[in-house]
Amino acid sequence: MENIPQRTVERFFRYTQFLHSRLEAGAEHVFSRELAAAVNISPEQVRRDLMNFALKGTPQKGYPIREFLAELYQHLESSSLTKMVLIGVGNLGKAILTYFIRRRPNLSIVAAFDADPERCNRVYSGCQIYPVERLAEIVAKEGATVGIITVPAAGAQQAADALSRAGVKAIVNFAPAQLKLPGDVFLEQLDITLSIDKAAYFAKKTALKERTT
Amino acid sequence: MENIPQRTVERFFRYTQFLHSRLEAGAEHVFSRELAAAVNISPEQVRRDLMNFALKGTPQKGYPIREFLAELYQHLESSSLTKMVLIGVGNLGKAILTYFIRRRPNLSIVAAFDADPERCNRVYSGCQIYPVERLAEIVAKEGATVGIITVPAAGAQQAADALSRAGVKAIVNFAPAQLKLPGDVFLEQLDITLSIDKAAYFAKKTALKERTT
Numbered sequence: 001m002e003n004i005p006q007r008t009v010e011r012f013f014r015y016t017q018f019l020h021s022r023l024e025a026g027a028e029h030v031f032s033r034e035l036a037a038a039v040n041i042s043p044e045q046v047r048r049d050l051m052n053f054a055l056k057g058t059p060q061k062g063y064p065i066r067e068f069l070a071e072l073y074q075h076l077e078s079s080s081l082t083k084m085v086l087i088g089v090g091n092l093g094k095a096i097l098t099y100f101i102r103r104r105p106n107l108s109i110v111a112a113f114d115a116d117p118e119r120c121n122r123v124y125s126g127c128q129i130y131p132v133e134r135l136a137e138i139v140a141k142e143g144a145t146v147g148i149i150t151v152p153a154a155g156a157q158q159a160a161d162a163l164s165r166a167g168v169k170a171i172v173n174f175a176p177a178q179l180k181l182p183g184d185v186f187l188e189q190l191d192i193t194l195s196i197d198k199a200a201y202f203a204k205k206t207a208l209k210e211r212t213t
Numbered sequence: 214m215e216n217i218p219q220r221t222v223e224r225f226f227r228y229t230q231f232l233h234s235r236l237e238a239g240a241e242h243v244f245s246r247e248l249a250a251a252v253n254i255s256p257e258q259v260r261r262d263l264m265n266f267a268l269k270g271t272p273q274k275g276y277p278i279r280e281f282l283a284e285l286y287q288h289l290e291s292s293s294l295t296k297m298v299l300i301g302v303g304n305l306g307k308a309i310l311t312y313f314i315r316r317r318p319n320l321s322i323v324a325a326f327d328a329d330p331e332r333c334n335r336v337y338s339g340c341q342i343y344p345v346e347r348l349a350e351i352v353a354k355e356g357a358t359v360g361i362i363t364v365p366a367a368g369a370q371q372a373a374d375a376l377s378r379a380g381v382k383a384i385v386n387f388a389p390a391q392l393k394l395p396g397d398v399f400l401e402q403l404d405i406t407l408s409i410d411k412a413a414y415f416a417k418k419t420a421l422k423e424r425t426t
Contacts, residue, residue, distance in 0.1 A: 006411070013410045017389050021366060040391050082413040091311045095304035096405070104406075107413055145416040148409070153234060170416035172409055176230050178253050186415035188408045192309070193317075195401045196361070196385055197226045198219070200295040200320055202399035203358040203383035 004075065011049065014039045016072050019065050031062035082107050083144040085168070087159045088151035089114045089129050092174055092192075096148060097125040110142045115155065132162070139166035146170045153177040217288065224262065227252045229285050232278050244275035295320050296357040298381070300372045301364035302327045302342050305387055305405075309361060310338040323355045328368065345375070352379035359383045366390040 004012075018038045022030055032050060036043040050063070053071040057063035084100075086093055089112050100109050113132045114120055120131045130138055138144075147163035149156055149171060156175035163171055163185075170186035173179055176193050217225075231251045235243055245263060249256040263276070266284040270276035297313075299306055302325050313322050326345045327333055333344045343351055351357075360376035362369055362384060369388035376384055376398075383399035386392055389406050 006415075009411055009414050010407065013407050013414075014391070017366070017407070018391075021390070024367075038391055076410075076414055077417055080417070082417060084409070084413070091308035092305075095308040098304045099405075107409065145420050146409070146412050153230070154237075168416070169419040170412035172412045177234070178227070178231075178251055184419060186412060186419065188412045190403060190405060190408050192312075192403060194223065194226050194230070195403050196297070196320065196359070197289075198222055199359050199383035199385045199399060199401045200297070201222050201226075201289055202219075203381070204290055204293070204295060206382040206397060206399065207358055 008049070009076065011039070011041060011045075012072050012076055014041075015049075016069060016076075019069050019072075023065055023069075028065060029057075029061040029063060030065050030068065032057070034062070080106065082146060083110045083142050084108065084146040084148060085110060085135070085139055085142070085144045085163075086112045086127075086148040086150060087114070087132065087135070087163070088149060088155075088175075089119050089124060090150060090152075093148075093150035094124060096150065097127050101125045101127075109148070110144055111138045113138075115151075132159075135162050136166040139163075139168060144168060146172065149173045149175050151175055221262070222289065224252070224254060224258075225285050225289055227254075228262075229282060229289075232282050232285075236278055236282075241278060242270075242274040242276060243278050243281065245270075247275070293319065295359060296323045296355050297321065297359040297361060298323060298348070298352055298355070298357045298376075299325045299340075299361040299363060300327070300345065300348070300376070301362060301368075301388075302332050302337060303363060303365075306361075306363035307337060309363065310340050314338045314340075322361070323357055324351045326351075328364075345372075348375050349379040352376075352381060357381060359385065362386045362388055364388055 015035060018035060032046045033043050036046040055063055055068055055071055086096060086109050097109055097112060109127055112127050112129045113135050114129055115132045120129050122129055145168055147168040149159045151159050153176045156173060156177040157179055160171055160179045160181060164182055172188045172190060174190050176191050179187060181187050228248060231248060245259045246256050249259040268276055268281055268284055299322050310322060310325060322340055325340050325342045326348050327342055328345045333342050335342055358381055360381040362372045364372050366389045369386060369390040370392055373384055373392045373394060377395055385401045385403060387403050389404050392400060394400050
C-alpha cells in the first residue's frame with residue numbers, strides 16, 4: 001500500500017465528493033478546470049494528481065467520471081468495508097447515525113454505545129445501542145476499526161481510552177476536549193463549538209470594521 | 214480592536230474551554246503547564262500568550278481561573294451577544310439547535326430556515342423555523358451576523374448566496390460542498406463526512422500495516 005500523505009487523501013476525497021455530485025446531476029464527463037474550481041484547488045495541482053491515474057480524457061469532453069471515481073477509490077482503497085462504532089447517542093450522535101444509514105455502502109456504523117441505561121438496548125436508525133460496558137466485546141466481535149465520539153466533553157477522554165483499549169485504529173472526536181491517545185491511533189478532531197466561536201469572532205470583527213470606516 | 218491572528222483566536226477559545234471544565238470540576242486556579250498539557254500546546258507558547266494578560270499567578274497555586282477567563286473574553290470580545298441563523302432543519306440542524314439552547318449566553322441562534330414547508334412555521338428547541346424565502350427579512354430584523362449551513366450538498370451554495378446577500382459576516386458550512394463566497398465573508402468549513410472518510414482511510418492503513426508486520 002502506497003504512503004499517500006494526509007493532504008492528498010483529503011484532496012482525493014474532495015474530488016470524489018464533487019464527481020458524485022456531477023454524476024447525480026446527470027454528467028458523464030468532467031474537465032480538470034471544473035474540478036479545480038469546484039474544490040478550490042489550483043488547476044496545476046489537479047493536473048499533477050491526474051498524472052498518477054491511468055485516465056484518458058479528451059479536450060472536447062474532459063475525463064470520464066466513472067473511471068475517474070474508480071481510480072480514486074482504488075488509491076483510497078475504499079472498496080472494502082470499514083466498520084465504525086459511535087459512543088454517545090445524544091442529538092449529535094443520532095444525527096450521525098441517521099446520516100450514515102445506507103448512504104455510504106463502504107462505511108458502516110455497526111454499533112452505538114451510551115452510558116445512560118435508558119438509551120440502551122434499543123435500535124436507533126437501524127443501529128443497536130449497547131451499554132458502554134460492552135464496548136470492547138462488540139468492537140472485537142465486529143472488527144470495528146473506527147470510533148466516533150459524540151459524548152459531552154467531560155466524558156471524552158474516558159471514551160477515547162475505552163476505544164483505544166478495544167483496538168480501534170482511528171477516532172473522530174466531536175467532543176470539545178483535547179484527547180491524549182497512543183501514537184498509533186489516528187485522531188481527527190471536529191470541534192463544532194470552536195468553529196462557531198471562531199466564526200462569531202470574525203463576524204464581530206468585520207461588523208465593527210464596517211461601522212468604523 | 215486588535216488584530217488577533219486566526220490561530221491565536223483558536224488557541225484562546227481552547228483555553229476558555231479547558232478553564233470552564235476546570236471551574237466545573239471545582240478548581241479555582243490553574244498552572245500554565247496544566248493548561249499546556251490539556252490543550253496540546255507547548256508551555257512556551259502558553260507563557261508567551263499569558264504575557265499579554267494582566268494576570269498574576271503564584272508558583273504555589275497558579276493562575277486564578279475566573280480572572281484568566283475574564284482576560285480571555287476581553288481579548289475575544291465575547292461579552293457582547295452574537296446572533297446567528299441556521300439553514301436546514303434536518304437531523305444535524307436539529308442537533309445544533311438543541312445544543313445552543315441556553316448553553317452559550319453570548320451565542321444565540323435567533324432563527325432557523327428550511328426549504329420544506331412541512332418543517333416551517335413551528336418552533337424547535339425554542340427556535341422559530343421560517344420558510345427560507347424570509348431569510349433576508351429576518352436576518353436584517355434580528356441583526357444576525359453568522360449563518361450556519363446544514364442543508365444537503367446540492368443546496369449549500371444557494372444557501373450561502375442567500376446568507377451573503379442578507380449581510381451575514383461569517384458562515385459555518387457543514388454541507389460537503391466547496392463554497393464560493395465574497396472575500397469579506399469569513400468561511401469555516403466543517404465537513405463531517407470528509408473527516409470520517411479520512412479516519413477510515415488511516416484506520417485501514419494501520420490495520421494493514423499490522424497484518425503485514
